[in-house]
Amino acid sequence: MASTQLVLLGVPAFVGSVTGPTTIAFTIDEAIYGPPNLISVDLAKNTSLPPAQWATVDVDKQTTGGYTTIGPTFNNGQYVGAVYLADRLVTTYKTQLAAWPPPPDARYQYQALLRADEIGNVTRYHGFKVQVASAAVGSLIEVLAIPVGSTAPVGIGAWIDLSDAGYSDPKANGFTTIDATSPVGTVGALFLSAAAMEPDWPPGIPKIPHFLGT
Numbered sequence: 001m002a003s004t005q006l007v008l009l010g011v012p013a014f015v016g017s018v019t020g021p022t023t024i025a026f027t028i029d030e031a032i033y034g035p036p037n038l039i040s041v042d043l044a045k046n047t048s049l050p051p052a053q054w055a056t057v058d059v060d061k062q063t064t065g066g067y068t069t070i071g072p073t074f075n076n077g078q079y080v081g082a083v084y085l086a087d088r089l090v091t092t093y094k095t096q097l098a099a100w101p102p103p104p105d106a107r108y109q110y111q112a113l114l115r116a117d118e119i120g121n122v123t124r125y126h127g128f129k130v131q132v133a134s135a136a137v138g139s140l141i142e143v144l145a146i147p148v149g150s151t152a153p154v155g156i157g158a159w160i161d162l163s164d165a166g167y168s169d170p171k172a173n174g175f176t177t178i179d180a181t182s183p184v185g186t187v188g189a190l191f192l193s194a195a196a197m198e199p200d201w202p203p204g205i206p207k208i209p210h211f212l213g214t
Helices: 051-056 087-092
Strands: 003-018 023-027 037-044 078-085 111-117 122-137 138-145 155-160 187-195
Touching: 003 087, 023 138, 037 078, 051 111, 078 087
Parallel strands: none
Antiparallel strands: 003 023, 003 078, 003 111, 023 037, 111 122, 122 138, 122 187, 138 155
């Protein structure tokens, strides 16, 4: 079945320049500023646009369901927070983002994935680092979450049905790396939908860069 997808990367954002109500430039480090380090976006070009226009999206939306926290308009918007950048801008600004994320984190821990089917229904996933806790039973597997900024799993495990795309993005799509054959102890990526995210699991939702304290 045909689908459209959009990949976004969450980064810290310290607004350094406002050029319009929704057009700004920011850096990912408050101690490093100036034109060579700025990333320019239009916050109005966000994921509230229909899938047919995702090629023009700059950032994730700031409203319910989105992860961007700066803005949404200026000069009254939030100047410090997080921006989820569309993958095309991640490529454009690869120099500015070369050191992101810092160790021990993996990039997928800050990635959001939106996938729309042929009639426009959108499923939103987010990447998490997990460790396999128990051998799979059919398509069910128990995993422990490893939060951003950590190398060790925390809390109790959760059972995930890897065959249900409404809960986890299948490994065949190229983002999730855990599958039913993964041995106990395997650490890898698991992209979960909002439907699979319980209030306290996985930890760290929404995925705002942990050192911002939000």
